[in-house]
Amino acid sequence: MVVDELKCKGLDITKLVGLATDGARVMTGRNGGLVTLLQEHSPTIIGVHCAAHRTALATRRQLS
Incomplete structure (x- = not known):
């Protein structure tokens, strides 16, 4: 579906x-993540965790 939309x-x-x-498994998962799906069509694609999302996770206050 994503590939079809990109082609469209x-x-x-x-x-x-x-x-x-954003680092979610649906995006980066080895078994069906978006990066993996796109790598089937173009093996050189590199998936990275967005720096802004990583910073937000690192600076987030922990609830006690």
């Missing part, structure tokens, strides 16, 4: 080199 928008998946995500 005229985007060439083979030219995609990276994808920044």
Whole structure:
């Protein structure tokens, strides 16, 4: 579905080199995550955890 939508928008998946995500498993999971799905079409894609999301997680107050 995602691949079809990208193609519908005229985007060439083979030219995609990276994808920044919020780190959720649905995005980065090895078994069906978006990065893995896109790597099936373009194996050179690199998935990274967005710096802003990582900072937000690191600075979040812990509830006691």
